[in-house]
Amino acid sequence: MKTFKKYIAENLQGRAFSNDMSKDVRGRVDTADLHRFASDDSVLDKLNTWIGDIADREHITVEAAMQQLYRKVKQIGIEFNPALEENVGDSGSKDLPITQYGGRMGKDEEGDIDDNFVSAKGPDLKMHVEWERLPTKMFKVVAEIK
Numbered sequence: 703m704k705t706f707k708k709y710i711a712e713n714l715q716g717r718a719f720s721n722d723m724s725k726d727v728r729g730r731v732d733t734a735d736l737h738r739f740a741s742d743d744s745v746l747d748k749l750n751t752w753i754g755d756i757a758d759r760e761h762i763t764v765e766a767a768m769q770q771l772y773r774k775v776k777q778i779g780i781e782f783n784p785a786l787e788e789n790v791g792d793s794g795s796k797d798l799p800i801t802q803y804g805g806r807m808g809k810d811e812e813g814d815i816d817d818n819f820v821s822a823k824g825p826d827l828k829m830h831v832e833w834e835r836l837p838t839k840m841f842k843v844v845a846e847i848k
Contacts, residue, residue, distance in 0.1 A: 746827075749778075750846040760840035764790045764833045767843035771831070779803040780847075782829050792835040797828040800847065 704712075753775065761767035768784040775781075782798040808815050831845045 708752060717794060738824060746847065751846065753845050757842065760836060760838065761843055764841050767833070768831070771829075771843070771845055774802075775829075780829075785846045788831060793833060795830065795832040797830050797848075800827060800829050 715800070725848065753771070756771050758766060761770070764786060765784075768786065772782065772784040779802045780799045780800050783801070827847050829845060830848045831843065833841050833843045836842055
């Protein structure tokens with residue numbers, strides 16, 4: 703009988719173990735440089751490709767898709783409020799303010815700082831989310847940072 707330790711060792715043999723939560727992305731985008739998205743347009747394009755993977759699936763509710771999107775972008779420090787206060791209806795869109803790494807607070811040489819950390823690196827970007835009910839009564843949700 704195999705021990706658990708031996709079983710794990712055999713299954714991991716030849717593979718590097720990683721806790722990469724983005725393995726569901728087809729044509730995987732390297733997440734190493736996605737934290738620079740506000741200052742580099744090519745990185746923003748990669749980020750939107752990575753986020754756009756959410757549109758490949760159908761979701762029972764828009765809220766479920768928003769929670770999944772929130773967990774995905776939280777991996778690289780982006781946060782937004784995933785709750786939609788109003789009734790979503792059959793289709794619609796919403797722009798949600800984003801922060802990265804919890805924003806910035808404090809003081810520097812120029813005075814007080816209190817921003818979302820994203821605007822400090824470039825333009826004021828928002829998470830743009832659109833949804834539509836399909837004939838199957840499921841939702842298709844498309845998101846990107848604009």
